[in-house]
Amino acid sequence: MEEKNNKLNKEMKDLVIVRLESMPDTIKIAFGSGKELTKEELIKHVKEEDKFGKLIVDMQVKYLESLKNL
Amino acid sequence: MSEKFLITRPTHDDRVSYLDFWSKDIIKFAEDKNIKYSDFRGKKANKEEVTKFLQKQNPKLVIFNGHGTDSIIFGHKNQPLIVSNENDILLKEKIVYAIACDCASKLGITAREKGCKAFIGYTQPFGFVKDASKECIPNKDEFAKPFKEFSNEVSLALLKGKTAKEAKESSQKVATKLLKFYSGSDALPEYKEIRFWLFWDKYFQELIGEGSAKFLEV
Numbered sequence: 553m554e555e556k557n558n559k560l561n562k563e564m565k566d567l568v569i570v571r572l573e574s575m576p577d578t579i580k581i582a583f584g585s586g587k588e589l590t591k592e593e594l595i596k597h598v599k600e601e602d603k604f605g606k607l608i609v610d611m612q613v614k615y616l617e618s619l620k621n622l
Numbered sequence: 623m624s625e626k627f628l629i630t631r632p633t634h635d636d637r638v639s640y641l642d643f644w645s646k647d648i649i650k651f652a653e654d655k656n657i658k659y660s661d662f663r664g665k666k667a668n669k670e671e672v673t674k675f676l677q678k679q680n681p682k683l684v685i686f687n688g689h690g691t692d693s694i695i696f697g698h699k700n701q702p703l704i705v706s707n708e709n710d711i712l713l714k715e716k717i718v719y720a721i722a723c724d725c726a727s728k729l730g731i732t733a734r735e736k737g738c739k740a741f742i743g744y745t746q747p748f749g750f751v752k753d754a755s756k757e758c759i760p761n762k763d764e765f766a767k768p769f770k771e772f773s774n775e776v777s778l779a780l781l782k783g784k785t786a787k788e789a790k791e792s793s794q795k796v797a798t799k800l801l802k803f804y805s806g807s808d809a810l811p812e813y814k815e816i817r818f819w820l821f822w823d824k825y826f827q828e829l830i831g832e833g834s835a836k837f838l839e840v
Contacts, residue, residue, distance in 0.1 A: 577754065585723065589749075
């Protein structure tokens with residue numbers, strides 16, 4: 553079961569990375585007190601699975617689920 | 623109508639300059655409706671002046687624009703204005719809307735414990751999409767516009783006499799409307815990011831305290 557969950561998480565992570573890779577270079581994300589987030593930085597957080605990266609994956613999943621109710 | 627509100631709007635970097643620009647609509651609305659306010663913009667958004675004003679003028683509503691952490695709302699040049707368990711008693715009896723990252727996760731709670739009537743803020747960083755080619759020109763940035771609409775709705779609803787709960791709900795409805803608008807079949811590639819970060823801000827917007835608290839009786 554744990555292996556299945558890990559695989560699922562990897563699938564989610566890969567899906568989010570694919571989505572982030574499609575982020576246009578014409579925009580920046582103003583976020584928090586640090587400098588703006590670029591596509592590369594967002595992907596790095598997700599790949600490294602740090603606290604923020606995990607939150608991005610979690611929120612992307614919640615966001616995709618929410619689209620069903622729009 | 624004698625109630626007044628305080629608005630802080632530092633201008634020392636690009637991101638707070640966006641919030642500063644967005645606040646112009648709130649100020650214009652207040653002026654059109656003869657609602658009294660004090661505008662602590664730029665250097666005036668400092669701890670000394672804000673503290674003095676909160677203590678002596680006792681505004682019923684405070685709108686903070688600026689950077690934040692879970693326990694601090696910052697002003698000009700990231701000088702702390704309100705710090706959890708240090709001077710959050712200044713928010714006693716007040717309705718607060720903080721467009722500042724994270725501060726609803728801790729500061730909002732401790733302020734409430736000190737008697738803040740209602741605190742609307744964000745439990746994670748507030749994010750918005752910027753047009754990379756329009757940096758420092760917030761009035762020309764169409765990608766940032768929906769975030770202004772979503773965030774400003776809280777303040778505007780409060781100035782229209784809505785309760786804190788209604789103001790939050792109204793902002794949430796604006797977010798839903800915008801999420802639909804930016805989902806059209808002719809959506810630009812940038813709209814996908816606008817939708818996600820709007821969803822993010824909508825999800826992490828929080829009301830702590832009395833939902834029935836009102837700035838104005840109309």
